[in-house]
Amino acid sequence: MTLNIQAVRSKFPALASGFLYGDNAGGSQCLTDVAARISDYLLNTNVQLGADYPISVTSTNRVASGAEAARELFNAESVDEIAYGSSSTMLVENLARAIEADVQPGEEIIITGEHESNAGPWKKLAARKGAVIKLWPATQLAQYPNNPYAVGLQLDTLTPLISSKTRLIAFTACSNILGSIVPVKDVISAARALAVERGARKIEFCVDCVAYAPHRQIDVRDWDVEYCYFSFYKVYGPHASVLYARSASLQNSLSSLAHHFLKVDSKPYKLQPGGPGYELVYGCTGVPPYLRSLTAEGTLEAAWAAIAHQEQALLEPLLAYLRAKYERGVRIVGEESAGLARVPTVSFVVVGERPIRSPDVVKAFDAKGDVGIRYGHFYAFTLVDKLEPKLNVDDGVVRISLVHYNTVEEIKRLVDILDEVLA
Ligand SMILES: Cc1ncc(COP(=O)(O)O)c(C=O)c1O
CATH class of the missing domain: 3.40.640.10 (Type I PLP-dependent aspartate aminotransferase-like (Major domain))
Known part of the structure; x- marks a missing residue:
């Protein structure tokens, strides 16, 4: 049921650089095998469909x-x-x-x-x-x-x-x-x-x-x-x-x-x-x-169960950190607790006596140069616009979105940056 994270990560060449991909809800990294198939199609079978040749x-x-x-x-x-x-x-x-x-x-x-x-x-x-x-x-x-x-x-x-x-x-x-x-x-x-x-x-x-x-x-x-x-x-x-x-x-x-x-x-x-x-x-x-290769069972069901399990290991410490910053003005936008009814897409705002605009939180991450997260309404405009007390809808929320190829070490890196921002 536990994923072999090194094996998983080796299937995604982009991860080898060590860049922390934290905007996966915007788009995940692509499998080598997927890119190989696209290339093979274009280079070897790029003709119109439906003919008899x-x-x-x-x-x-x-x-x-x-x-x-x-x-x-x-x-x-x-x-x-x-x-x-x-x-x-x-x-x-x-x-x-x-x-x-x-x-x-x-x-x-x-x-x-x-x-x-x-x-x-x-x-x-x-x-x-x-x-x-x-x-x-x-x-x-x-x-x-x-x-x-x-x-x-x-x-x-x-x-x-x-x-x-x-x-x-x-x-x-x-x-x-x-x-x-x-x-x-x-x-x-x-x-x-x-x-x-x-x-x-x-x-x-x-x-x-x-x-x-x-x-x-x-x-x-x-x-x-x-x-x-x-x-x-x-x-x-x-x-x-x-x-x-x-x-x-x-x-x-x-x-x-x-x-x-x-x-x-x-x-x-x-x-x-x-x-x-x-x-x-x-x-x-x-x-x-790829999904079938993730577990010994070799089924999609087993793969998704293993992915859900791995994700909880990422979600729990991140949510716990953000919950602990309540007095500092951090408010999780959405369900505050980990669990199978939640994926590791985590949004928050910093309000209260020392508020920080979401773009300014993300700026501190961008400045590191080796991590990508994002702020905004993510086209869920109405959801963000209707939150009360009102937020600036264009600033929106800070979103950290992880998937199963992210690691617990990466959570530590994220939390360290957050600690600097929220000091
Ligand atoms: C929940 C959700 N629905 C729909 C979309 C739109 O998908 P697409 O970019 O393929 O139009 C997105 C893209 O971010 C999304 O997150």
């Missing part, structure tokens, strides 16, 4: 294997449920276009204040169709009464928003600011039952897994979700993103964005108006073998 057959198979890699990571039933795109943001915009004809005026779409990728496209769709947007806000966690910034998405806040008009609920499996994991299966099952009970015509869910996918196993079938997406550049791969659309929804809820003469009825091409970057799609096939 041998190299084209190889290219076609390579790109198809990219869909299989994503299918496996989603635990989807079929590769026909996978669409590739250049970014998650673009894929959700496409999804909102494709679903447009099946959203009626007056119907309601529930969004969160989390990353705008799962909010903006729905707001624009609502404006086009005369639908209504409702916000499921992150609210204060009762167990931390002394910290107004200890917030999270809570089911009790969602349920009153559900009505006979609810058509779609778009939320995040893991916050890219708060680091907290939302119990996706429970939320979907409770919300779906309520929507049906309250007489909704049709209810579907769209779950943002971009901040979740580097840390935990997705299971679209167990979750019973219609639409779900993540970006490989945060999961040790290249800049390519994937959207799962359940086959029943592809068939019954979505219109095609593809050329009119293409026969795409129940195919993911409906959501792919134009080909994705083929070499990147092929590069993504390097991710599942």
Whole structure:
């Protein structure tokens, strides 16, 4: 169950320099094997797909294997449920276009204040169709009464928003600011039952897994979700993103964005108006073998369990340090305690009598030259904007975001710098 960290790190050439990568929620480092596959595709099989000559057959198979890699990571039933795109943001915009004809005026779409990728496209769709947007806000966690910034998405806040008009609920499996994991299966099952009970015509869910996918196993079938997406550049791969659309929804809820003469009825091409970057799609096939190589069991399940375990070893000391700085004005933004419902994406602000602006905290890290962390709202604009007492939304929070290849020694380096800043 314990990861061999030296072996893990050796798979990521960028880590050899000793630079402390602490902005992994922005993007992770890339596996050697992924880069090798991209290079191999470009140098040896860079032809158009679908022809009958041998190299084209190889290219076609390579790109198809990219869909299989994503299918496996989603635990989807079929590769026909996978669409590739250049970014998650673009894929959700496409999804909102494709679903447009099946959203009626007056119907309601529930969004969160989390990353705008799962909010903006729905707001624009609502404006086009005369639908209504409702916000499921992150609210204060009762167990931390002394910290107004200890917030999270809570089911009790969602349920009153559900009505006979609810058509779609778009939320995040893991916050890219708060680091907290939302119990996706429970939320979907409770919300779906309520929507049906309250007489909704049709209810579907769209779950943002971009901040979740580097840390935990997705299971679209167990979750019973219609639409779900993540970006490989945060999961040790290249800049390519994937959207799962359940086959029943592809068939019954979505219109095609593809050329009119293409026969795409129940195919993911409906959501792919134009080909994705083929070499990147092929590069993504390097991710599942890496995960399987992490444990003796050789399964994705065992890999994700080992990753979750390793991450807690990073999270616990970092959160403990920040909690101990409460009197100095440090407020963790999000869940204050480690645990399996949390990933090592840790945000905080420094307030009180001697406040420090988030950009100034990060400046001290930048000055070291060998560590990268970041400040801001990280496109979870509404979440940060709604925090009370109010913060400057552009300064946002300081975010340290780690993954399983980070080390306990690196936590010590981070804490030493924080000690200088907070002195
Ligand atoms: C939670 C979350 N959702 C969505 C996105 C957007 O992903 P992409 O850059 O692929 O559009 C990000 C990127 O930071 C994110 O953190």
